[in-house]
Amino acid sequence: MNQSAGISRNGRGKRTEIRRENERLILEAAEKVFAEAGFGGATMQVIADQAGLPKANLHYYFATKEDLYRQVVRNIFEIWLHAADSFDTAADPAEGIGAYIDAKLEISRHHPFGSKVWASEVMHGAPVIQDYLETTLRDWTEGRIAAIQRWIDQGKMAPVDPRHLMYMIWAATQHYADFGHQVETLNSGKPLDDRQWEEVKNSIRTIVLRGIGAV
Amino acid sequence: MNQSAGISRNGRGKRTEIRRENERLILEAAEKVFAEAGFGGATMQVIADQAGLPKANLHYYFATKEDLYRQVVRNIFEIWLHAADSFDTAADPAEGIGAYIDAKLEISRHHPFGSKVWASEVMHGAPVIQDYLETTLRDWTEGRIAAIQRWIDQGKMAPVDPRHLMYMIWAATQHYADFGHQVETLNSGKPLDDRQWEEVKNSIRTIVLRGIGAV
DNA sequence: AAAATTGTTGACCGGTTGGTCAGGTTATGG
DNA sequence: CCATAACCTGACCAACCGGTCAACAATTTT
Known part of the structure; x- marks a missing residue:
């Protein structure tokens, strides 16, 4: 629904934009879930749901739960x-x-x-x-x-x-x-x-x- | 090593004493483990090890992990x-x-x-x-x-x-x-x-x- | 336009966890 | 000393979780 809109400002194009946006979504969701449940209580599935992405997609951007947590x-x-x-x-x-x-x-x-x-x-x-x-x-x-x-x-x-x-x-x-x-x-x-x-x-x-x- | 010593002060005997002591051991261990790992990160097995009791024994005194946590x-x-x-x-x-x-x-x-x-x-x-x-x-x-x-x-x-x-x-x-x-x-x-x-x-x-x- | 790279995802897996239970031991009341 | 109740625990299980992967889709490069 948005491929002809004016995306891709400074990066190198749509790829850059997608990556930036998804990482932002994931980090935002992770911050909330980690805060509310703690590291041990948080699950990748809940973070994924919160971010509106499939769980496997989280592991594409962040190798492990710990990596994601570390970034947060x-x-x-x-x-x-x-x-x-x-x-x-x-x-x-x-x-x-x-x-x-x-x-x-x-x-x-x-x-x-x-x-x-x-x-x-x-x-x-x-x-x-x-x-x-x-x-x-x-x-x-x-x-x-x-x-x-x-x-x-x-x-x-x-x-x-x-x-x-x-x-x-x-x-x-x-x-x-x-x-x-x-x-x-x-x-x-x-x-x-x-x-x-x-x-x-x-x-x-x-x-x-x-x-x-x-x- | 301590059955002829002056135990059982006010309770009704050894049973009371055992219960009191084990609950104390478990609560003390649980407090430490919950503090260090959070509720989600804590496991009954680790609490049991810390208390020096088998895991099943914990569930004898505290029905669920949540019950134990609540008491702490x-x-x-x-x-x-x-x-x-x-x-x-x-x-x-x-x-x-x-x-x-x-x-x-x-x-x-x-x-x-x-x-x-x-x-x-x-x-x-x-x-x-x-x-x-x-x-x-x-x-x-x-x-x-x-x-x-x-x-x-x-x-x-x-x-x-x-x-x-x-x-x-x-x-x-x-x-x-x-x-x-x-x-x-x-x-x-x-x-x-x-x-x-x-x-x-x-x-x-x-x-x-x-x-x-x-x- | 086709090759290559990057992004997407459902299905799956081994390991862990909270909790159960049957069968035993120990203490207590009569 | 026997019967009952309380206590103990190894073995087990279903559910869940982090992480993997193969197959596919979209984008970029050549």
Whole structure:
């Protein structure tokens, strides 16, 4: 129904487009199913149904269930890391940490499945991304800790332990994704609306920034 | 090796003792395996091996895998609720919330498996304890929120949103259990020692209590 | 236009899993 | 000491799951 439409923008043609689209469909479905059932509870058949493709087709694009899972985890990890881009350019804690909190909350709101997959992966001992934790994440974390320590040395915030401050921000923001179901249940069973997400943002910012003496 | 020792205290004899002991063994093994592999990834055989019992014996005490899982989840939920016992008797936020943070951190430290099972259960939509969330947990939460609001009204702390403060405490403390592997990896691969757990406690207490103007 | 490459899929398979059960052992009450 | 009930477990089974493959369809290249 769509072979004469204007497909094939930049790739090399229809083949490229088909591959891109199918991989996207599969990864999207996989992210959701892995998040809702865990790696062990997820089945290729359910992912296939969710993606609207035959199971054999999944194995054409991703050799094994683990390969597919690995790709899902890496995708969310990339998003996770980029949330701190605004962190570095900031001049003071209120701006930098405030922006980071906002960015992390955006992820919790718009990538709840990915966040859960990440949480699940770490909870189970990070079997597939342990190397990332030991290299990329460790370097990344040390960098932010150094930045926070600089602010402390400059007298721009109270002398709290940068590492645990970092963990607290991670935990507080991801809670709204990973424990989203609990939050929703305690919100009369309804998802948070725009106004409530604003309240979340303000609450965390207020407590954290005041807590580190950055206001 | 122990049949003439002073067993059978209050139950009705050896039968009672055997049942109690085997159920304990199974639940302990199940908690660990469910935590490390998730419900879907856990197998009755692995739980049996961990408990040192034949698989068929597990099904003698717990009809199905789900029954066993349900029991594990309920156990940790009870512990979780009781962590707030010191909350109510406190006169001011610094004491009450401080004690609650300590209690929650103790759980993270001494019941990491249970904490992970709980997190996993909620992340997957609370399939087996949804009713508890809607009744017990909801009532419990409303009660604490009211207590915090009272402190605010009495001018003992800043007017922050009690609900999101609560979530922040949950998140910050559970992080050290649920994301314990990540914390450990970022700690040169070593578990936190006594001194470091003290630092965690002090960091969270300091930031939260100052953040709500309770110091 | 035909050859080659890439994409598609129903049917199938070996291995694993939760759960069953029959036949046994051990404890308890009378 | 016997009868009953509780406990134990190796062997077994049906269902399911990840993964394979052969045959076919569509697209691209020559």
